[in-house]
Amino acid sequence: MKPLRPHDPRTLGEYELLGLLGEGGMGAVYLAQSRGKTVAVKIIRAEFAAQPEFRGRFRSEVNRARQVPPFCTAAVLDADPEHETPYLVVEYIDGPDLADRVAGDGPLTGGALYSVAVGVATALVAIHGAGVIHRDLKPRNVLLAPGFPKVIDFGIARALESTSEHTRTDQVVGTISYMAPERLDGGAVTPAVDVFAWGVLVAYAATGRTPFAADTPTATAVRIMTAEPDLAGLPDDLRAVVGRALAKDPADRPSAQDVLDALLTGRPGFTPPLLPPRRRAPHRRKVAGAVAAAAVVAAGALVVALNTGDDSGATTITSASAPASASTPAEVRIVDTLTRAGQWRDKRTGDYSCELGPDGLAVVSGTTDDGVTCPGPATVFAGDQSIKVHYDELSDDACALVGFRHTGRARYELTACADEIAVAAYHPSGDVNTISSAPLKGDYAARHQLVIDIVGEIATVRLDGEKLLTAVLDDPALAEGATTLGLAQLADGDEGFVRFSNIDIRA
Structure with a gap:
C-alpha cells in the first residue's frame, strides 16, 4: 500500500481512505475503513463518471454482481453510482495476486495449481450463474486468499465496455493475452470468453507463460486467432481440459460448469483430444514464400498500453475500428x-x-x-x-x-x-x-x-x-x-x- 497523494480523496461517503492499493485504466483502488471494518474502494475515472449511460450501466452491473455468491469472489459490499466520483466497495482480501505469486515463486505445482484451477472455475460458475460475464479474467484479478482463490473485478468491465461513447467506435476493454478469438474479430461476447481466459490463466499458472505468447501484443493477438496453444509443461490431467477451453470456436468450448465437473470428477468423456494440427497446405498455382508475419489485432487500429514488468502476458488494450479511407465513402x-x-x-x-x-x-x-x-x-x-x-x-x-x-x-x-x-x-x-x-x-x-x-x-x-x-x-x-x-x-x-x-x- 502507498500513502495517499495530495490529489487523492480522503473520504467517500462513509468510507475513510487509508492508502492507495493500485491504479488501472478505470480508476484507482484504495484501502478504506468504515465502522471498524477494512474494505477496498474502487473509484471511477472522471471521463467515465461524466457519462450518464456509464453510471446507469455501472449501477446495473453492480446489482448483478451482488448476486454472485461471495465464497469464491471479492464480495460487493456497497456502491454509489450517483456520487460525484462513482465508487464501488468490495471485500478487502489480504493476499497476493496470481501474477505476483508466479513472478516471485515460479509456476505453481501440485495442490496449489489445482486449487487455482478449481477455485477460478468455481468462481466462473457462480459469476455466470448470476448472469454476469467477467470479460477481463487474468492473474491480476485472482487473489490468493487463505483457503481459496478469490476472483475480483467481475462484471464491472462490461459497464465500461458498453457505454454509448465506446460502442460507437467498437472499443474493447480487456487484456490481450487472455482474450478469446471472437473478442478480437468482433464476435459475440458470451460466457465462453471467460472459459477461454480460464484456460490461458491455468496455463500461465502452471508454466509461467501464456500459451499464445509472442514478441509483441499484435503478434500475440494473431497467434490467438490462428495458432494452436503451446501447452508444454502442463500436467497431463490438466492439458486436455485446458486445450478444450482454448478452442477457437466458442461453441467447441465447455461451459464453466463442465470445466469444474471435469476437474472434480476426472470424467474422461469430457476431455477429447486436443485440436489436431492443421493439415499442411498443398502447393497452389506455383505460390512461393513463407507464411506472412503476424501484424495487427482485429477490430481495427489499436491503442496499446503495455503493462511493463508483468510476465503474465497482461497487456491491456483498448481497440477501436479504424475509419474507412477517404477513398471509400461509407455508402459505396x-x-x-x-x-x-x-x-x-x-x-x-x-x-x-x-x-x-x-x-x-x-x-x-x-x-x-x-x-x-x-x-x-x-x-x-x-x-x-x-x-x-x-x-x-x-x-x-x-x-x-x-x-x-x-x-x-x-x-x-x-x-x-x-x-x-x-x-x-x-x-x-x-x-x-x-x-x-x-x-x-x-x-x-x-x-x-x-x-x-x-x-x-x-x-x-x-x-x-x-x-x-x-x-x-x-x-x-x-x-x-x-x-x-x-x-x-x-x-x-x-x-x-x-x-x-x-x-x-x-x-
Missing part, C-alpha cells in the same frame, strides 16, 4: 447478379472466357495454370469492407478466385478449391505469400456463399455461414484496390470451370 456499394453485362463484362480469349448468362458469370480456363481474372469494376475499396458472392459448379481441378485490394500486379487473393480455402498476398515486389489456409470438406461443386469481412487489418472468411479462417492483411502497399473474380487452375493440361452469382461488395 456494388451489387450485381452477374447475369448480364453491368459491373462485370464478357471476355473471350484463346486461353479462357468470362461469360455472363442467366445463371451467373461462367469462368472457363484453358489448359495452362496461369489463372483467369475477369474484367470487372474499377471501384477502389479501402478500410473496412465486406464481400459476399455465390459460386458453384466448381471443377475438381480448379479454384474459385476472389481478388481484393487489387492494384495492377499487387493484390490479395482468396482461392476456394475442392479441398482447401486459402488467402495469399501478391506483393508489388513479385513475392507471393500464403497467409492462411483451412481444409474444406463436402460437395465442392455445390452452390456456396463465400463471405470476406475485413475489419482493420484482419480478414475473416466464412463459407455458408461457417467461419473458416482469419488472415492478417498487413502490407501497406496493399491498403486499397478493386475487387476481381476469376479462376485458378491447379495443373497444366486440364480445363477448369466455376460460376459466380449475386455479388455484394460494400464499405
Whole structure:
C-alpha cells in the first residue's frame, strides 16, 4: 500500500481512505475503513463518471454482481453510482495476486495449481450463474486468499465496455493475452470468453507463460486467432481440459460448469483430444514464400498500453475500428447478379472466357495454370469492407478466385478449391505469400456463399455461414484496390470451370 497523494480523496461517503492499493485504466483502488471494518474502494475515472449511460450501466452491473455468491469472489459490499466520483466497495482480501505469486515463486505445482484451477472455475460458475460475464479474467484479478482463490473485478468491465461513447467506435476493454478469438474479430461476447481466459490463466499458472505468447501484443493477438496453444509443461490431467477451453470456436468450448465437473470428477468423456494440427497446405498455382508475419489485432487500429514488468502476458488494450479511407465513402456499394453485362463484362480469349448468362458469370480456363481474372469494376475499396458472392459448379481441378485490394500486379487473393480455402498476398515486389489456409470438406461443386469481412487489418472468411479462417492483411502497399473474380487452375493440361452469382461488395 502507498500513502495517499495530495490529489487523492480522503473520504467517500462513509468510507475513510487509508492508502492507495493500485491504479488501472478505470480508476484507482484504495484501502478504506468504515465502522471498524477494512474494505477496498474502487473509484471511477472522471471521463467515465461524466457519462450518464456509464453510471446507469455501472449501477446495473453492480446489482448483478451482488448476486454472485461471495465464497469464491471479492464480495460487493456497497456502491454509489450517483456520487460525484462513482465508487464501488468490495471485500478487502489480504493476499497476493496470481501474477505476483508466479513472478516471485515460479509456476505453481501440485495442490496449489489445482486449487487455482478449481477455485477460478468455481468462481466462473457462480459469476455466470448470476448472469454476469467477467470479460477481463487474468492473474491480476485472482487473489490468493487463505483457503481459496478469490476472483475480483467481475462484471464491472462490461459497464465500461458498453457505454454509448465506446460502442460507437467498437472499443474493447480487456487484456490481450487472455482474450478469446471472437473478442478480437468482433464476435459475440458470451460466457465462453471467460472459459477461454480460464484456460490461458491455468496455463500461465502452471508454466509461467501464456500459451499464445509472442514478441509483441499484435503478434500475440494473431497467434490467438490462428495458432494452436503451446501447452508444454502442463500436467497431463490438466492439458486436455485446458486445450478444450482454448478452442477457437466458442461453441467447441465447455461451459464453466463442465470445466469444474471435469476437474472434480476426472470424467474422461469430457476431455477429447486436443485440436489436431492443421493439415499442411498443398502447393497452389506455383505460390512461393513463407507464411506472412503476424501484424495487427482485429477490430481495427489499436491503442496499446503495455503493462511493463508483468510476465503474465497482461497487456491491456483498448481497440477501436479504424475509419474507412477517404477513398471509400461509407455508402459505396456494388451489387450485381452477374447475369448480364453491368459491373462485370464478357471476355473471350484463346486461353479462357468470362461469360455472363442467366445463371451467373461462367469462368472457363484453358489448359495452362496461369489463372483467369475477369474484367470487372474499377471501384477502389479501402478500410473496412465486406464481400459476399455465390459460386458453384466448381471443377475438381480448379479454384474459385476472389481478388481484393487489387492494384495492377499487387493484390490479395482468396482461392476456394475442392479441398482447401486459402488467402495469399501478391506483393508489388513479385513475392507471393500464403497467409492462411483451412481444409474444406463436402460437395465442392455445390452452390456456396463465400463471405470476406475485413475489419482493420484482419480478414475473416466464412463459407455458408461457417467461419473458416482469419488472415492478417498487413502490407501497406496493399491498403486499397478493386475487387476481381476469376479462376485458378491447379495443373497444366486440364480445363477448369466455376460460376459466380449475386455479388455484394460494400464499405
